[in-house]
Amino acid sequence: MRSMRWSVIALTAFLMLFSLSARPAVAGDGQIVSVAKRDFTAARLGRMGLDLLMEENGRVYIVASPGEMAALARLRVAYAIETGRFLRTGTQGLAAAGGINGAYHSTLELETDLRILERDHPGLASVRAIGETLEKRPIYALKISDHVLEDEGEPAALFVGCHHAREWISVEVPFLFGKYLLENYELSPEVRALVDSSEIWIVPIVNPDGLEYSIHVYRYWRKNRRANADGTYGVDINRNYGYAWGLDDIGSSGSPGSDVYRGTGPFSEPETAAIRDLFTAHDFRAMISFHSFAQDILSPWGFTTEPAPGDAELNAVAAAMAGLIAGVRGTAYSYGQGSRLLYLTNGDMVDWTYSLGGAPSYTIEVSPVDVDRGGFFNDESAIATIFEDNLPAMLYLTRYAIDHPLAARRLPPARRDRDGRSLVRKPKLAGPAAPGPAR
Ligand SMILES: [Zn+2]
Numbered sequence: 001m002r003s004m005r006w007s008v009i010a011l012t013a014f015l016m017l018f019s020l021s022a023r024p025a026v027a028g029d030g031q032i033v034s035v036a037k038r039d040f041t042a043a044r045l046g047r048m049g050l051d052l053l054m055e056e057n058g059r060v061y062i063v064a065s066p067g068e069m070a071a072l073a074r075l076r077v078a079y080a081i082e083t084g085r086f087l088r089t090g091t092q093g094l095a096a097a098g099g100i101n102g103a104y105h106s107t108l109e110l111e112t113d114l115r116i117l118e119r120d121h122p123g124l125a126s127v128r129a130i131g132e133t134l135e136k137r138p139i140y141a142l143k144i145s146d147h148v149l150e151d152e153g154e155p156a157a158l159f160v161g162c163h164h165a166r167e168w169i170s171v172e173v174p175f176l177f178g179k180y181l182l183e184n185y186e187l188s189p190e191v192r193a194l195v196d197s198s199e200i201w202i203v204p205i206v207n208p209d210g211l212e213y214s215i216h217v218y219r220y221w222r223k224n225r226r227a228n229a230d231g232t233y234g235v236d237i238n239r240n241y242g243y244a245w246g247l248d249d250i251g252s253s254g255s256p257g258s259d260v261y262r263g264t265g266p267f268s269e270p271e272t273a274a275i276r277d278l279f280t281a282h283d284f285r286a287m288i289s290f291h292s293f294a295q296d297i298l299s300p301w302g303f304t305t306e307p308a309p310g311d312a313e314l315n316a317v318a319a320a321m322a323g324l325i326a327g328v329r330g331t332a333y334s335y336g337q338g339s340r341l342l343y344l345t346n347g348d349m350v351d352w353t354y355s356l357g358g359a360p361s362y363t364i365e366v367s368p369v370d371v372d373r374g375g376f377f378n379d380e381s382a383i384a385t386i387f388e389d390n391l392p393a394m395l396y397l398t399r400y401a402i403d404h405p406l407a408a409r410r411l412p413p414a415r416r417d418r419d420g421r422s423l424v425r426k427p428k429l430a431g432p433a434a435p436g437p438a439r
Contacts, residue, residue: 030220030259033069033079034059043077049253049260051222052343053371063220065232065257101215103380104168105175107137107208113175114142114204121182124148124195130203131274134225137208139274142178144200156199157401158279158287159394163238163271163349165210165221169366169378169386170290175204176387177394194395198402199282206271207237220376224269228256235263238289239345241352242266242276244303251303251339251346262347272349279353285401286360288394289349293375294365295331297322298338300354302345302363307337310358317360317400321393331367331389338363357406360397366390 032053035045040060050068053061061082064072072079100106105113111127118125126148129138145154159177161170181200184191194200205211209225223234236259239245239252245266246252252262267273279287299314301307308314318335325333334341338350342365345351350361367386368374378386 030063030065031069032061032082033064033072034061034082035072035077035079036060039077043075045072045075045077047250049249049251049255049258051259063259065259067232067255067257101168103383105171105204106215107205107212110171110175110205111138111140113179114140117142117179117182121185124185125178125182130278131270133207133209133270134227135209135212137212139203139206139208139271141278142175142202142204144178144181144195144202145198146196152199153283154197154199155402155405156201156282156284157398158201158203158284158353159290160203160206160275160287160349161290162205162207162211163289164236164291165207165214165223166219166376167290167292168211168214168376169292169383171204171211172383173290173366173387173390174202174288176383177391178202178204180387180391190395194398194402198398200398201278201282201284203275203278206275210234222259223261224271226263226269228261230256232257232261234259234261235269236260237263237269237271238291238349239263239347240267240269240272241347241349242272243347243352243355244301245347247303247346251344266347275349276352280356283406284353284359285404285406286397287350287353288362288364288397291363291365292378293368293370294342295333295367295369296341296363296365297333297335298341298350298363298365299336300338300351300361302338302348302351305337305339305344308354311337314354314360317397318362320396321362324392324396325389328389328392329385332369333364359406360400362397364390364393 037055037058037060040046048068048071051063053063055061062068069079114127118127124144124146126143128141128143130141131139133139145152159174161174164170178200181191181195185195186192207224210221210223213225214221223236225233226235227233236252239260239262246254246262253260255261263269267276297318299308299311299318315335322333322335325331338345348363350363353359354361367382367389368378
């Protein structure tokens with residue numbers, strides 16, 4: 001469990017978000033509340049699927065919807081509303097935003113930049129709309145390969161970002177990877193060899209509706225913008241994939257107002273359906289889903305603390321990536337099974353992709369390591385360094401995909417069943433989920 005302390009950075013970050021969400025907004029009307037850690041444990045609040053923010057001085061901080069606050073009251077858990085504490089701390093955070101979203105991509109800015117890459121690198125880069133969101137925004141993928149317009153059936157690797165709207169940095173890392181590959185194709189024999197013998201697919205913004213909402217309305221928004229039946233908004237699309245979906249209310253929530261609401265069924269959301277259709281149409285042998293924050297490389301399973309079949313290989317690849325990241329400038333990323341290193345999840349992307357054929361699948365929670373150093377609100381100047389930290393790991397995983405056909409590491413048959421409910425066991429739980437970044 002990660003212990004976190006306040007800092008000016010965190011305070012200004014919250015100032016930013018609450019100044020943006022001051023109006024009694026649609027579904028962005030959460031409050032930061034704190035409860036005593038002992039109450040949190042005694043009332044088994046870890047089972048409520050809450051959006052846990054951090055733990056400090058014996059109190060657990062939660063971003064709670066009105067419904068969740070009512071639930072706390074019903075459970076007779078005393079909570080303190082902490083939102084005002086952050087509003088009174090000054091206004092210095094606002095200038096740091098650098099315009100609305102500064103150097104970070106909006107959905108339109110991303111489309112523009114992807115089209116420029118496509119124009120400048122004909123034959124190597126192709127922009128495809130792989131789906132359309134509820135608000136009719138295209139979900140774009142950048143395919144990079146030699147003879148890019150042909151389907152050569154080459155080994156494929158997938159890099160995606162921005163399942164979670166507020167994790168802006170997660171857009172930039174996969175986007176910059178694509179840009180790097182294209183701009184270094186002629187210069188680097190290593191890059192050329194990768195591009196010539198694989199298909200590299202990059203989806204920088206899986207959740208464009210959520211990202212736009214985070215930019216323009218509520219900086220802390222996490223989910224997509226599904227209008228739920230009870231009047232709340234949003235499905236956590238990283239709880240909406242079809243493996244072990246809805247297994248329990250610990251790794252996701254069945255309550256629509258929750259920030260980890262899993263949706264009405266597996267792949268009920270256009271964003272996850274788009275990823276499903278892409279992933280099953282190509283020979284994907286490895287993938288990374290970028291999130292923030294924590295500096296963690298998380299491998300399957302998320303739904304259970306029992307080890308995944310093939311976990312030795314998963315761990316070896318994660319260890320190699322962590323070593324490569326540390327080799328750049330010494331940034332330490334932890335690695336391990338997601339359910340053990342962070343907390344339980346069900347219906348997340350890596351469990352689903354891994355369940356299909358055992359392709360090494362990772363959630364990478366990029367920098368910073370904790371809320372002290374900015375949490376979800378990375379400084380623009382960190383974009384380049386975070387990308388550079390992760391670049392060797394992405395190159396390594398792409399090479400790994402080329403060299404390791406899936407057939408060589410097939411999962412035991414039961415695990416390949418796509419109906420997760422029929423085969424998974426209830427995880428044994430030691431206690432409430434650890435507060436921390438909600439991947
Ligand atoms: Zn996330």
